[in-house]
Amino acid sequence: WHIDAWLLLEYVTSMERAEYFLKKSCNVPEETVQRYFNLISLRASHIPLQHITGRQEFMGLEFIVSPDVLVPRQDTETLAEYVLPLVKGKHVLDMCTGSGCLAISLIKLGNPALCKAADISKKALAVAIENARTNNASAEFIHSDMFCSVSGSFDIIVSNPPYIKTEIIDTLMPEVKEHEPSIALDGGPDGLKFYRIISSEAKNYLKEGGIVAVETGYDQGKQV
Structure with missing residues (x-):
């Protein structure tokens, strides 16, 4: 769940995890915050992460799922x-x-x-x-x-x-x-x-x- 939470954060903000650690602060629009928590709720209801994002990497390529x-x-x-x-x-x-x-x-x-x-x-x-x-x-x-x-x-x-x-x-x-x-x-x-x-x-x-x-x-x- 911890990993999925990070992946969803990267998904909604289009920022990689390393960027968060490099920045002392980060202003995120309220609508992005709300979208993030909505997606977390979906994941908590056992919807696969890949169905939420619509994507999955395989052999270094990206696939729609x-x-x-x-x-x-x-x-x-x-x-x-x-x-x-x-x-x-x-x-x-x-x-x-x-x-x-x-x-x-x-x-x-x-x-x-x-x-x-x-x-x-x-x-x-x-x-x-x-x-x-x-x-x-x-x-x-x-x-x-x-x-x-x-x-x-x-x-x-x-x-x-x-x-x-x-x-x-x-x-x-x-x-x-x-x-x-x-x-x-x-x-x-x-x-x-x-x-x-x-x-x-x-x-x-x-x-x-x-x-x-x-x-x-x-x-x-x-x-x-």
Whole structure:
């Protein structure tokens, strides 16, 4: 909460924390003060910080976020960092793209020859398309229930699919279970529903020698 309070202060004043420590005093307009406390109230009601600011940094890039997509997380940066050295000049598919953070980061930092990104949610795709525009990244976004509307073959398929067990979702912190899309969280009774689809279908879309790289839950690695 302390960190979020600082981040919201930086957000409403457009001043970094270091500036506050360098200044002996700082006159802040009353309307800014009131806005700050209004945002603190929103955060105290468990609305995610990123939904309040509408932004989240991922791989050094800034992404628009909304309740229609998962907030980009550091766990997914680990997947991006693993795949980045492999994508130059390659054909890449990002399955379950959500905000587009993974696909766009690979485009901007890895220079693939082609990148397609698919999601079942039209609302999520709208966010991803806007993120591609603001980051000047060229990708083909596809409205698709997993591989149903995907065509072509790829050197690399990456995915951060829904992987939380259905029964676990109600135990998650309010910021997640109440404010992030359940369709992007719910991986079925055992959390493995979408990994089964990927493992079954990916071979039909991979070039010879191609790879699949996915994010998993902390206890799912061996099962996946």
